[in-house]
Amino acid sequence: MQNKGILIVVSGFSGAGKGTLMKELMKRYEDVYALSVSATTRNPRKGEIDGREYFFKEVVEFEKMIAQNELIEYARYVENYYGTPKAYVNQQLASGKDVILEIEIQGALQVKEDYPDALLLFVTTPTADCLKERLINRGTESAEVIASRMQRAIEEAEVMESYDYLVVNDDLETCVTQMHNIIKSEHFRVFRNQAFLEKTKEDLANRGLA
Numbered sequence: 008m009q010n011k012g013i014l015i016v017v018s019g020f021s022g023a024g025k026g027t028l029m030k031e032l033m034k035r036y037e038d039v040y041a042l043s044v045s046a047t048t049r050n051p052r053k054g055e056i057d058g059r060e061y062f063f064k065e066v067v068e069f070e071k072m073i074a075q076n077e078l079i080e081y082a083r084y085v086e087n088y089y090g091t092p093k094a095y096v097n098q099q100l101a102s103g104k105d106v107i108l109e110i111e112i113q114g115a116l117q118v119k120e121d122y123p124d125a126l127l128l129f130v131t132t133p134t135a136d137c138l139k140e141r142l143i144n145r146g147t148e149s150a151e152v153i154a155s156r157m158q159r160a161i162e163e164a165e166v167m168e169s170y171d172y173l174v175v176n177d178d179l180e181t182c183v184t185q186m187h188n189i190i191k192s193e194h195f196r197v198f199r200n201q202a203f204l205e206k207t208k209e210d211l212a213n214r215g216l217a
């Protein structure tokens with residue numbers, strides 16, 4: 008029986024290591040998961056390739072995607088648009104893959120509303136000090152940017168309760184395994200196995216009469 012895949016949303020504080028986690032998860036389990044590639048109006052960073060990290064769009068192109076209902080969700084984040092194209096996600100879900108959206112909280116909450124069966128994971132560091140340390144150690148951000156990321160984390164922490172699972176990224180290897188186990192277990196939820204349930208009832212009824 009081919010089950011439809013699960014739509015998985017991963018959000019977390021900037022600096023919590025979402026990107027590294029996603030890369031490692033995909034490396035280990037590439038047959039199981041599909042990582043959605045978002046569209047954005049922000050400029051590509053050094054090393055980023057169109058169609059791999061993001062589909063880089065002009066504002067008018069992005070707004071056309073919104074108007075034509077081509078996005079599952081979208082949000083404005085630091086002056087730019089970010090959104091999840093529908094077609095790829097639906098196609099991968101139908102083929103039985105679990106599809107991961109690595110998106111910020113406004114988009115995550117939109118997904119939760121429109122796709123009540125989606126699984127929402129929130130990635131955090133063990134402590135706030137650890138988060139700050141990681142942002143500093145990245146060495147790519149100014150003190151001002153670090154302060155604004157920490158401020159945003161305070162705001163994001165307010166919606167952590169809307170998520171289904173908290174994933175504490177202390178050790179990368181452990182965290183990837185935990186994340187995979189959470190998703191694996193999720194497949195056994197009764198409401199995700201409605202067809203099996205119906206078939207079991209039907210078989211039992213037939214047996215009873217035979």
Ligand code: 5GP
Pocket residue numbers: 045046049080081082084089090091109110111112113114115
């Ligand atoms: P960055 O510009 O650093 O790549 O991403 C900034 C933020 O946008 C991150 O929190 C990332 O998770 C989020 N993001 C990336 N793609 C999407 C998307 O399709 N939708 C939403 N809502 N957020 C996204």
